[in-house]
Amino acid sequence: xxxxxxxSAAALLRAFAHPTRLAILQELTGGPKCVTDLEDHLxxxxxxxxxxxxxxxxxxxxxxxxxxxxRCYYLARPKLTALLLExxxxxxxxxxxxxxxIKAEKAKLEAKRAAMPKKPKQASKRxxxxxx
Amino acid sequence: xxxxxxxSAAALLRAFAHPTRLAILQELTGGPKCVTDLEDHLxxxxxxxxxxxxxxxxxxxxxxxxxxxxRCYYLARPKLTALLLExxxxxxxxxxxxxxxIKAEKAKLEAKRAAMPKKPKQASKRxxxxxx
DNA sequence: AGATTGTATTCGAATATGCGAATACGACAA
DNA sequence: TTGTCGTATTCGCATATTCGAATACAATCT
Numbered sequence: 001x002x003x004x005x006x007x008s009a010a011a012l013l014r015a016f017a018h019p020t021r022l023a024i025l026q027e028l029t030g031g032p033k034c035v036t037d038l039e040d041h042l043x044x045x046x047x048x049x050x051x052x053x054x055x056x057x058x059x060x061x062x063x064x065x066x067x068x069x070x071r072c073y074y075l076a077r078p079k080l081t082a083l084l085l086e087x088x089x090x091x092x093x094x095x096x097x098x099x100x101x102i103k104a105e106k107a108k109l110e111a112k113r114a115a116m117p118k119k120p121k122q123a124s125k126r127x128x129x130x131x132x
Numbered sequence: 133x134x135x136x137x138x139x140s141a142a143a144l145l146r147a148f149a150h151p152t153r154l155a156i157l158q159e160l161t162g163g164p165k166c167v168t169d170l171e172d173h174l175x176x177x178x179x180x181x182x183x184x185x186x187x188x189x190x191x192x193x194x195x196x197x198x199x200x201x202x203r204c205y206y207l208a209r210p211k212l213t214a215l216l217l218e219x220x221x222x223x224x225x226x227x228x229x230x231x232x233x234i235k236a237e238k239a240k241l242e243a244k245r246a247a248m249p250k251k252p253k254q255a256s257k258r259x260x261x262x263x264x
Numbered sequence: 265a266g267a268t269t270g271t272a273t274t275c276g277a278a279t280a281t282g283c284g285a286a287t288a289c290g291a292c293a294a
Numbered sequence: 295t296t297g298t299c300g301t302a303t304t305c306g307c308a309t310a311t312t313c314g315a316a317t318a319c320a321a322t323c324t
Contacts, residue, residue, distance in 0.1 A: 031241045185302090203301070203302095
């Protein structure tokens with residue numbers, strides 16, 4: 001039921017959806033690190049890491065504190081990040097339902113919706129577009 | 133600490149990282165729906181929905197049961213999907229830390245790592261590559 | 265001053281993603 | 295049998311993402 005803004009939610013998830021960025025975020029769950037620290041833990045070049053870090057900054061998933069000549073990156077939204085990582089780590093096994101089960105579920109939903117206002121039946125979108 | 137396979141985790145998250153796909157998944161948290169049901173709840177054309185559904189199938193986030201001429205789609209990994217949606221819905225507010233705080237945190241981590249084996253100091257990657 | 269370090273940015277090419285239009289196709293209805 | 299419905303697939307283009315190479319730049323070190 002929780003209505004979400006799919007546009008911005010998708011943008012947020014896109015920031016997570018890259019192996020290197022996930023690895024960076026995972027590293028940072030262990031505490032703040034500067035780019036060089038990351039560089040020798042991860043299989044990526046410095047320029048590339050900086051690029052990903054820039055993206056993560058723009059999404060406000062990380063931020064940095066300048067410590068003399070190095071920048072120490074840290075998680076700007078640690079709970080969100082930790083939860084996300086945990087959820088994908090768990091990796092629930094896919095289930096498959098029989099047609100029967102689905103029919104039953106749908107029926108139950110229809111019943112519940114019986115108390116709701118009725119939408120008027122309208123012409124299919126396909127024929128509607130075809131009429132132009 | 134939870135070591136994850138960043139490659140496949142990223143692939144999974146990529147499937148979530150699109151507004152239309154998020155909307156589809158959200159719809160399905162309310163119970164199974166056939167493509168037509170989705171079509172009149174979402175601002176997307178049928179062909180496009182089918183494309184996204186195909187992708188979601190390949191990632192095993194959804195599956196369908198054939199009910200006569202219609203295909204009823206349902207969530208194949210409901211917990212994962214619900215959790216993901218919940219997490220992005222919550223949308224934690226980004227925090228910012230002072231350089232002092234970061235230094236303190238780093239110091240604490242260094243202390244903890246003091247008991248660990250020492251890595252030999254090696255030439256920077258840049259000069260190493262430059263020597264070729 | 266010149267070299268080195270830590271880091272960011274810019275550019276260009278390769279690859280991937282997203283979308284509409286067109287089409288396919290099997291049920292079913294007229 | 296012709297149309298229509300529900301759905302999927304294919305194609306072509308437009309746009310976005312990713313990466314390495316090159317370069318920038320300020321702060322040290324030599």
